[in-house]
Amino acid sequence: MTTASIRDHSRDQAMRKRAAAVIPGGMYGHQNVAAMPEGFPQFLERGRGSHIWDIDGNEYIDFMCSYGPILLGHAHPKVDAAAAAQQAEADCQNGPSSKMVELAELMVATIPHADWATFAKNGTDATTWCVTIARAATGRKKLLAAKGAYHGAAPWATPRLNGTTPEDRANIHYYTYNDLESVNAAVAEAGDDVAAIMVSPFRHDAGLDQELVDPAFARGVREICDRVGAALILDDVRAGFRLHMGGSWESVGVRPDLSAYSKAIANGYALAAVVGNDKFRDGVRQVFNTGSFWFAAVAMAASVAAIEAMKEEGAVEAMSTTGGLLRHGLATQAESYGLRVRQTGPVQMPFLTFADDTDYRKAMLFTGEAVKRGVYLHPRHNWFLSAAHTAEDIEQALEVTDVAFAEVRKVFGEG
Amino acid sequence: MTTASIRDHSRDQAMRKRAAAVIPGGMYGHQNVAAMPEGFPQFLERGRGSHIWDIDGNEYIDFMCSYGPILLGHAHPKVDAAAAAQQAEADCQNGPSSKMVELAELMVATIPHADWATFAKNGTDATTWCVTIARAATGRKKLLAAKGAYHGAAPWATPRLNGTTPEDRANIHYYTYNDLESVNAAVAEAGDDVAAIMVSPFRHDAGLDQELVDPAFARGVREICDRVGAALILDDVRAGFRLHMGGSWESVGVRPDLSAYSKAIANGYALAAVVGNDKFRDGVRQVFNTGSFWFAAVAMAASVAAIEAMKEEGAVEAMSTTGGLLRHGLATQAESYGLRVRQTGPVQMPFLTFADDTDYRKAMLFTGEAVKRGVYLHPRHNWFLSAAHTAEDIEQALEVTDVAFAEVRKVFGEG
Numbered sequence: 034m035t036t037a038s039i040r041d042h043s044r045d046q047a048m049r050k051r052a053a054a055v056i057p058g059g060m061y062g063h064q065n066v067a068a069m070p071e072g073f074p075q076f077l078e079r080g081r082g083s084h085i086w087d088i089d090g091n092e093y094i095d096f097m098c099s100y101g102p103i104l105l106g107h108a109h110p111k112v113d114a115a116a117a118a119q120q121a122e123a124d125c126q127n128g129p130s131s132k133m134v135e136l137a138e139l140m141v142a143t144i145p146h147a148d149w150a151t152f153a154k155n156g157t158d159a160t161t162w163c164v165t166i167a168r169a170a171t172g173r174k175k176l177l178a179a180k181g182a183y184h185g186a187a188p189w190a191t192p193r194l195n196g197t198t199p200e201d202r203a204n205i206h207y208y209t210y211n212d213l214e215s216v217n218a219a220v221a222e223a224g225d226d227v228a229a230i231m232v233s234p235f236r237h238d239a240g241l242d243q244e245l246v247d248p249a250f251a252r253g254v255r256e257i258c259d260r261v262g263a264a265l266i267l268d269d270v271r272a273g274f275r276l277h278m279g280g281s282w283e284s285v286g287v288r289p290d291l292s293a294y295s296k297a298i299a300n301g302y303a304l305a306a307v308v309g310n311d312k313f314r315d316g317v318r319q320v321f322n323t324g325s326f327w328f329a330a331v332a333m334a335a336s337v338a339a340i341e342a343m344k345e346e347g348a349v350e351a352m353s354t355t356g357g358l359l360r361h362g363l364a365t366q367a368e369s370y371g372l373r374v375r376q377t378g379p380v381q382m383p384f385l386t387f388a389d390d391t392d393y394r395k396a397m398l399f400t401g402e403a404v405k406r407g408v409y410l411h412p413r414h415n416w417f418l419s420a421a422h423t424a425e426d427i428e429q430a431l432e433v434t435d436v437a438f439a440e441v442r443k444v445f446g447e448g
Numbered sequence: 449m450t451t452a453s454i455r456d457h458s459r460d461q462a463m464r465k466r467a468a469a470v471i472p473g474g475m476y477g478h479q480n481v482a483a484m485p486e487g488f489p490q491f492l493e494r495g496r497g498s499h500i501w502d503i504d505g506n507e508y509i510d511f512m513c514s515y516g517p518i519l520l521g522h523a524h525p526k527v528d529a530a531a532a533a534q535q536a537e538a539d540c541q542n543g544p545s546s547k548m549v550e551l552a553e554l555m556v557a558t559i560p561h562a563d564w565a566t567f568a569k570n571g572t573d574a575t576t577w578c579v580t581i582a583r584a585a586t587g588r589k590k591l592l593a594a595k596g597a598y599h600g601a602a603p604w605a606t607p608r609l610n611g612t613t614p615e616d617r618a619n620i621h622y623y624t625y626n627d628l629e630s631v632n633a634a635v636a637e638a639g640d641d642v643a644a645i646m647v648s649p650f651r652h653d654a655g656l657d658q659e660l661v662d663p664a665f666a667r668g669v670r671e672i673c674d675r676v677g678a679a680l681i682l683d684d685v686r687a688g689f690r691l692h693m694g695g696s697w698e699s700v701g702v703r704p705d706l707s708a709y710s711k712a713i714a715n716g717y718a719l720a721a722v723v724g725n726d727k728f729r730d731g732v733r734q735v736f737n738t739g740s741f742w743f744a745a746v747a748m749a750a751s752v753a754a755i756e757a758m759k760e761e762g763a764v765e766a767m768s769t770t771g772g773l774l775r776h777g778l779a780t781q782a783e784s785y786g787l788r789v790r791q792t793g794p795v796q797m798p799f800l801t802f803a804d805d806t807d808y809r810k811a812m813l814f815t816g817e818a819v820k821r822g823v824y825l826h827p828r829h830n831w832f833l834s835a836a837h838t839a840e841d842i843e844q845a846l847e848v849t850d851v852a853f854a855e856v857r858k859v860f861g862e863g
Contacts (some may be wrong), residue, residue, distance in 0.1 A: 048546050048549055051549050051553065052548075052549045052552070054553075055549065055552035055553050055555075055556050055563075055564050055565060056548075056549070056552050056564055056565065056566060057564050057566065057729045057730070057732035057733050058732070058733040060543075060544070061566060061732065061733075061736075061737065061738065062736070062737060062738025062739070062742065062743075063738045064542065064543045064544060064738070064743045066543065074543065075543050075544070076543055076544060076545060076546050076548075076549075077538065077541040077542055077543045077544070077545060078537060078538065078545060078546075079537045079538050080537075080538040080541060085538075085541065085542065088545070088546055095542065097542045099540045099541050099542055099740075100542065100740065101740065102540045102740055102741070103540070107538065107541075108538070113535070116535075117532075117535075120528070120531075120532075122493060122494045122495075123492065123493065123494050123495040123500075123522065123523070124716055124717070125514045125517045125518070125716040125717075125718070126492040126495060126500065126514050126522075127479065127492055127500065127510065127512045127514055127515065127824060128479045128481065128489065128490050128491055128492045129475070129479060129490075129491060129492070130491060130492060130493060130503070131463050131491050131493075131503055133467070133471075133491075134463055134466045134467045134470065134471070134491075137467070137470035137471050138466065138469075138470050140470075141470050148470075149470050149471060149472050150470060150471065151471060151472065151476060153570075154569040154570055154718055154739075154741065155568075155569055155570065155573065155739045155740065155741070155742075156739070156740055157739065158570065161602065161603070164611075165603060165610075165611030165612065166611060168611045168612070168613065169610045169611035174613045186736060186737045186738050186739065187576065187602070188576070188580060191735075191736050191737065192736060193735070193736035195580075195584045195734040195735050195736070196579075196580030196581060196583045196584035196731070196734065196735040197580065197583070198583065198589045198618075198619050200589075200615040200616075200618040200619060201615075201616075203613075203615040203618075204613050204615060270740075295740055296740050301539055301540040301744075302539070302540075302741075303540070303569055303718050303740075303741035303744060303747075314472045315472070316611070317472035317473070317476065318472050318473040318476075319610040319611065320606075320608070320610050320611040321476075321477070321601060321606050321607060321608035321610070322476065322477060322601045322606065323476065323477025323478045323479070323601050324477070324569075324570045324571070324572065324601065325514075325515065325516065325517055325570065325571055325685075325710055325711050325718075326517070326569065326570070326718035327477065327570075328477075328479045329716075329718060332718075409542060
């Protein structure tokens with residue numbers, strides 16, 4: 034695996050040509066590999082546990098986990114069996130199935146701050162819904178969000194402004210993550226009109242080093258919300274269930290009023306959720322929100338099975354263990370090559386950056402060398418562990434990253 | 449079936465109690481049956497062809513088709529087989545599967561105005577995306593939309609304003625459907641800043657009689673868009689593939705620049721699409737838009753199979769035939785009871801209202817009597833036929849509606 038055998042990507046290349054004719058730019062969004070190093074396949078075919086295969090049959094150890102959704106490994110038998118059993122009865126109907134109630138009960142039982150749950154399809158559905166619930170409940174307009182944080186691709190949130198209008202963000206004031214003074218300044222700016230403060234569980238802005246939450250910041254934001262009567266919204270779309278089964282701020286002892294979930298809650302089946310406390314129950318009732326597939330049963334059956342499996346398998350602990358092995362191994366290797374790297378964020382959602390690499394050239398070379406040898410990392414986005422990753426996977430991946438570090442050292446020298 | 453045997457809803461009642469504890473209001477959105485007549489189940493269990501079963505085992509002929517998604521009948525064998533085959537390989541991955549390209553090619557081959565396609569999860573994703581593409585392509589801000597039209601549940605579109613802000617609609621000007629003068633007035637109001645005019649294929653506002661498009665209106669709107677350099681956006685989310693495989697305005701000979709699809713495009717699997725012409729290809733590239741599950745392969749495999757099956761089965765024609773039988777039968781029955789009713793919209797998406805029934809009391813009684821006898825209609829929302837409905841289904845349903853009309857006559861008298 035460590036040998037960069039010449040991998041065949043001819044089917045991928047042919048498919049990219051076909052795609053370019055019928056999909057603008059050939060692909061869009063976060064799964065567009067146009068800006069990725071050579072060797073990253075655009076089209077994938079199969080996943081089993083921690084391994085994936087592209088449409089040319091090349092195999093990879095997967096450290097992106099579909100950008101988060103795959104938490105228990107690809108094609109998890111219990112989750113897929115629950116989904117298939119539900120699919121055999123019905124999925125999208127004139128009303129929900131009883132699985133919706135089971136899932137809401139399970140989320141309420143699992144997440145201490147949750148008194149209720151509602152469901153949608155996209156992470157953006159959930160973050161947007163949290164904001165409208167807060168506005169309805171408080172009768173106020175302003176949202177405070179961290180500069181540079183990703184809360185979805187809707188016009189109010191998308192990181193690229195093309196196609197949006199200034200009015201889409203007219204009611205948003207920005208603070209700096211982990212800087213309580215900046216939150217206070219944003220509150221002052223927004224006057225008496227703060228409906229909600231939205232926080233990420235830790236700073237995971239694309240392309241930057243990650244930054245864990247300062248517990249004093251988390252407590253401070255909670256206090257500000259209580260003082261001004263605003264909702265504290267935790268955007269747990271990306272991290273939910275990877276750090277803590279009870280919500281990603283349980284470890285710092287701070288409970289939000291509303292949390293947005295998606296990505297991993299059904300191990301890859303399309304689902305999003307908002308959970309919240311009883312203070313905001315009436316706000317939910319005031320807001321009309323719905324979607325053609327929001328009540329569909331299969332993803333909910335999958336989610337029930339997935340959350341149960343996460344608990345049974347001790348998924349958080351498993352990812353923490355393998356994530357720790359990976360972090361230690363990478364640190365040791367980088368040091369051995371005299372390369373200064375930063376590994377940031379929780380080990381279940383690792384990210385590695387090189388010193389003096391603002392143009393990502395080292396990261397591009399590193400991940401490009403890795404992918405050629407069957408290890409799927411990302412140069413600019415945090416990675417994801419799953420509970421299916423084994424110590425052997427990490428060992429094999431480290432054999433590859435050792436070669437990749439050697440290449441970085443060769444091309445860029447020490448430092 | 450015509451006898452209103454006392455149907456057991458005890459499991460549904462028990463499930464509603466459980467739901468009320470963990471879902472605000474017990475349910476939300478368009479599938480909340482709180483305002484529906486007694487006898488409508490909240491929770492459903494199974495679907496086969498044109499028939500559905502609730503969680504108490506009560507059977508219904510389904511004239512809502514999951515509010516649109518089910519176009520070929522529930523659990524269509526070819527669609528479900530294609531989905532299962534894809535699921536056995538992978539669904540949500542680090543990149544799309546080749547099914548995405550196949551589906552984009554199929555939509556481009558099927559819809560004359562489509563030069564490209566992109567995919568998302570909700571109808572609202574698609575309508576919103578159309579607007580941002582138009583804004584990016586034109587460099588303008590204003591959207592024209594019909595008063596009372598439903599284009600989704602996002603803050604800019606939701607019919608209930610709670611939780612939204614005035615700024616969410618600051619760039620929308622409203623016209624009256626089928627009234628070209630009102631479009632011209634809205635254009636004048638918006639000045640030189642019109643990015644797009646959004647149209648429904650016909651007027652299908654909730655609670656009102658439906659209204660087919662006036663071909664002169666469609667041509668006029670197309671001309672206005674061409675004159676002012678705005679995008680003509682067709683919101684085909686609700687009607688797409690039920691009226692015409694090539695887009696719902698093909699029958700009036702008017703082609704939009706951008707169309708939003710969702711609901712029926714994968715026969716119940718969660719998927720949405722935007723298709724458009726080459727004039728707007730670059731606009732798509734400028735807009736960053738994405739979602740965790742937007743590239744997932746199973747719904748795309750289902751959509752390829754569904755679109756092919758629609759063509760093979762002549763689904764549009766089949767729904768047109770059975771829809772015609774239903775409309776004729778209902779008209780004859782209503783007349784025989786001296787009841788004045790209006791049946792409006794295309795026969796594949798029927799709707800019936802009673803004269804002098806602004807409070808829906810007659811409609812509530814009618815649909816309540818029908819559901820008790822196993823025919824699932826809706827008092828305030830248009831209905832949906834599927835290609836799985838047979839002449840026998842229509843005959844059986846008409847036996848039930850005859851009894852329901854008799855009840856309306858008995859309670860409300862003639863007229």
